[in-house]
Amino acid sequence: MSLAQIDVPVVDAEIARNMQTAAKLGMNGTPSWVVGDRILSGALPIEEIEKAIAAARGA
Incomplete structure (x- = not known):
């Protein structure tokens, strides 16, 4: 997809x-x-971040 094909209102939304x-x-x-x-x-x-992930996983 080229930049010209991007639907700006959809992206903005x-x-x-x-x-x-x-x-x-x-x-x-x-x-x-x-x-x-x-x-x-x-x-x-x-x-x-690794500690937070481990805690969320119950490790």
């Missing part, structure tokens, strides 16, 4: 839906992650 979902979850920055029932925000060390 998808971005707006994503922003609404993020706002409902309390996400206000990037990057943000949903891990299990936790929201992680900001540039985190990979070890912290």
Whole structure:
């Protein structure tokens, strides 16, 4: 698909839906992650994200 084929209103609508979902979850920055029932925000060390994933998996 070329840039000329992108339906801008459709893309804009998808971005707006994503922003609404993020706002409902309390996400206000990037990057943000949903891990299990936790929201992680900001540039985190990979070890912290791995620990959150392990905890969500019950490991």
